[in-house]
Structure formats: structure tokens, C-alpha cells
Amino acid sequence: MRHHICMVCDFFYPNQGGVESHVYHLSQCLLDRGHKVVIATHSYGNRKGIRYLDNGLKVYYLPFPVMYNQSILPTILTTLPLLRNVFIRENITIVHGHSAFSTMAHEGMFHARNMGIKTVFTDHSLFGFADASSILTNKLLKFSLADCSHAICVSHTSKENTVLRARIQPDTVSVIPNAVDASMFVPDPSKRHKNKITIVIVSRLVYRKGMDLLAGIIPIICNKHPDVQFIIGGDGPKRIILEEIRENYQLQDRVKFCGSLRHSEVRDVLVQGDILINTSLTEAFCIAIVEAACCGLQVVSTKVGGVPEVLPPEMIKLAEPSVKALVVALDEAISDHRAGNVLHPLEAHERIKTMYTWPNVATRTEVVYDMVQTLPHRDKRTRINRYYQCGPLAGKLFVIAMVLDLFFLYILQILLPEKNIELAPDFAQQVNKCA
């Protein structure tokens, strides 16, 4: 079945990050598989209007004002006219929203459902349940997923989390892990230091990535093993405490900071290392450890979130998130390295290469699309009911939002009838026909 898919997400190129590259790679692989894919995101600075990326991937940079953290201002209704136009122009059959943080994804899926288009949502992050901000975000997610056809999570832990947060049936949630472009992470053992063991950290230097743990580990390990050096790639507010540690313990020649790295530079840092340490306090999937394993590094990581599911036990050492446990795990990794009791980098690369690939992700996502497309359409009554059951107060608000949106849609159909919207030519299909 050929699908016309619209990926809606606030986060896309020129912004850099995990979600952005996920959307890009998934779209490319779906294009390769013969589907039609367009991406809708908000404008980035001067980058407004329609742009084409590799392979004819069409991106709509829609002029919505950015409010916070690259997300647009949540208004529920105002994004409808433009998004409706895009959906109709491109003859969209499935709208696929990405990331719980993206306002645009939620709004796009909401409008799509009111227009009778099936929706799929991919959740990339984990949330707690205790603090005020997560309670609010969880309510919003509930609103977004109450009527969503299918959800995709990146790990089993993430699925459990999403099911609990949005109170949806677990069998409407698929687990499709992230992937790496293995050709970008080829090991190069010649870049390694001959006589020293190099421990690499590649991460944003923020609290959630466990930088306070790292600050505790560095002096202990440096004291125990005189032939160990650290390379830290990334930047962030916690850099200052790591630099303080380096000053206090006189480790200037053994701890090196690379500053913030572009995604293309990550590999060049990784190949210099023997061991990668990940100290995250929460993580849905952790692509960093897969990239490191792909470059042939041994991985030591905290046992949080979805991390234990990601790599087979012979490639990763897991530790509880405490300085003591991490030091023990690192000690083991160092002695394994000295004894030569490790996977050869190239062998590790070969294994990862087939483990997490984008074509695989695309095939599995396609299964979800096929499944969604065969689901019967929900009538308005069922949909209102689903929203109403979201909570004593929230449920009523959600119903009001939906009715308003339907009313707005009705007005738009009078002001700007569907037949007046010019359809975009479908180049891929024409090419296929010619061939």
C-alpha cells in the first residue's frame, strides 16, 4: 500500500539533535520504499516556505512563531488553516507526529484527526510522574493520544512509560528502536593512543546526563590508573564543575575538553577512545552508546530507562547510577581492555551494522502505517467520548477544543473550499509510471 505521509514536528534541520535526525532518516527510507513523504515544521529564521532536501524530500517551513525551546506557541486553533492547506495539497493519508515536546506535532495530529486523516505518534522521551511540569505535559499527551490511531516508542521501557502517561491500550503502541547510520561510525583503531587507555564522554553537559556522577568518577579513576585519560565532547551548564575538578586535581594533561560537537564530528572523537562512559540519569533509548559501540568502543553505562535493552551484555557494562558502582564497572572495563578480553572494533561494528538500521526502522514503521490504514474511521460521537473520558475537568476542556476546531474547520471549508486548493504534483509517482 502506498501512503502519503506528512511528518509533523517542531524539531527539524537546521536544528540538530536526535529527533531531527530520526525524522530525516525515516523520511528518506520511506521515500526509498516508494511512499510519498513531506515534512511540516516551523520556520527557522530566514528559512521559510518550501525547501527540497536530498531525494526530493519536501519540507514545509511554516511561519509559526517559536515560543520556547524551538516549540511553537500552543494555540490549538491558529495552525489549522495552513496545516489543512498542506494536508489537502499533498493529499495526505497519514499524519505522523514526533516528540512529546513538539507543540506542532500535537496540533497537527489534532487537526488531521478532525479532518478524518489517520495519525501516528512517535514518543522519543521518558517522563516522570511526580513534578508539576510532567503532570501538565502528561495531561497534554493524554489529549494528544486519546484519539491517536497508533503510537510508536523507541524502547520497551518507553512504551510502558507512554502507556501509563497517556492511559492508552498497550497493544496500540509499537516499539521501534532508533537506528544509526553505521557508515558514519566506522572504527579506526589506528587513531587510538598506543600506551594509554582513553575514556570518552560524548553528551550534553547537563544535570540529566549525570555530569555530577562524572565529576565524582574522574578523580578516582585518574588516581587509580596512571595510564588513563579522558576526552569530553559536548558543552553545557555543567562544564564548569568538570573544569573545576580538573583544576583541583591537577588533571589538565589527562582530561581534554573538545567543546560542542557537530554530529559529523562525533565519530572523529569516538574513534580516539577505548571506552565510552554514559552517566545519564534518564534515557529512553540512548543513541550515543550505539554510536560508540558501532565505533568499536567498550561501553559502560548507568542502568536507567531503556539503556539495558539496547546492547547485548558482551558489549556493555551496566552499573547503578552511583559513583561507586560506576567506578567498579569502569575498573572492570579497564582490566578487560588490558587483558585484551574485548570484542575487536571491526567485529563490534559488523554486529551493530545489522542491529539498528534505518531501512529496518522504515519497514517496521510501514507495518504500523498499513495497520492504521485498515482501522475503521471513528465517528464524531466515539471521538468525543474518548476525549470526555480523559478526566473530570480536562475531559470537558478537550471536548470543547475539539468542537471549536471542528467549527473552525467548517468555516474554512466555506471560505476556502477544498476544490480551490491546488494539488501538488506527485513527482515520484510520475517517475514510477515512466519506469
Added chain:
Amino acid sequence: MAAQPRKTWKKILYENQGFPDHYVDESFLDELKKNLYTREYEYWNIVKESGVVTQQLCSVSIFVMVFILMDVKLLAAETLGYISVCLTVLGYIVNCCLPLKSDKTRTYLDDMKTVCIFAGFSYCLSPVLVSLTETIATDTIYAMTTVMLIANLCFHDYGADAEMVSGVLSLNSGLFASVCLASRLHTTQHSFVAVTFAVQIFALWPALRRNIRQAIPSSHVTMTVTFALMTVVSLTFISMTAAILLIIIIVFITFVCPYWLITLQPYKNNIHGPWDEAVITD
């Protein structure tokens, strides 16, 4: 979908196990834990602990009473000045005698210096203070004071480890209330004494209470009862309604709220799992 799964499903991603992606295993949500850190409360213990709230409430009441007495000219500025100096000296001596293990390096000279600086500045500024809010309606001032005193009660550091506790905010709102009220008084002496008294009751007195409690834990109940009785009795001379209201509030805080907390405890539904952000323990 998977009709009869032959192998057992494992919670891993690195291998294709032959199950569909939306397969839900029996082990789903096995790691979910409920109410891990729920504390069992004991009624009389909470009643005792609620004393800290009562004490702060009484402090605020006393402060308002003193203002009313000065406003109706029943209490001369000099009298209050002498009383508060005596009480401060007494409190300071008690604080020094307490068997507290502290490693602070403050000397007596430092303390004296602080007192002189503070007293000097507030004495110099009290003429400004007394006419500060002349253009503002008295009702506005009272409303502002009420809000500030409520803020003082809300943000006061009762010893709870919570986000909203802010000793600085509490103290500042208390002092702001005192500045508001002081500006309604008649002479510069009055406003000087009012501000000084506010510093004593909002800054020094809570600190002294905490120190006494730390040094002699058994004194807590006695002190709460004495302080509350004293406040209620003196309030009866000013307004019977206010006194009865205070009694009701104290009874509510001391006896009803703890009971409420305990009855609400079974409704607690706190879920924990591997998705929680780890807490660094060492």
C-alpha cells in the same frame, strides 16, 4: 498476530525475536512499583510537629497586636523599645548558653557590629519611613500587609524539604509588612521601634526557636503551649472575635489537619519504574 509464541519474549531491542512490534508480553509493567516512599504517620507525632506552624502563626499575631496597641497609643514607643531590648538580650544569652555544636566563626564583636549597623541605619531612615506611604490609602496598606503576612506564613521554613520553602522570601515579606505598618504610625520613634520589633520577631525569634528545639527537643511542646496560650490570652484584651478565631485556627492546625493527613494517606498513588530519573545518592 503471533499465534503461539514458541520462545519466551525478552525485554531487548538488539535482536529480532519474531514478535510483532506491538506485542504485549505478560511481563508488561512488571517493574512498576507503587508508593515506594510513602511514610507511615503517627497521629500524636504530627500533632507535636504541627507546633512549629502554630508558633509562627502566634508570632504574626503578636506582631499585629503590637501594631494595634501602638496605633491606638496604648503602648508607648519607649516601653516597647525597652521590652524588646530586654528580650533580645535575654534571647542572645540563652542562645549562647545552648549546648549547640556549631563551627561558625562569628565572634561576639561581629554580632555587636551587626546590631549597631542595623540599629543605626533604621534609626536614620525612620523619618523617611514614617512619611513613606502618606499618599497611599490606609486600606491599601492593610491589604498589602495582610498579603505579606500570609506570604510570610506560607513560605516560612518549618523544616520541610519542599520547593516552596524560602526563608529569605518569608523574612522579606514579614519585613515588608512591618515597613507598611510602621509607615502608618505617628512618630519616628514608633516606626523605628516597630521595624526593630519586626526584625526580632521574624528573623531572630524563629532562629532562636530552632536552636532551642535542636538543643533540647523535649522543650518543643511546652514552648508551643506556653507561646500559644500567651498569645491567645493577650489577644482577648484586644478583640474577643480575633482570639476565638485564633483558637479555632490553632485547633484546626494541631488536631484536625494531622487527622486529615492520615485519612488522606491511603489515597496516595505514586508510581515508580525504570523510567524515573535516577537520584544521585553519594
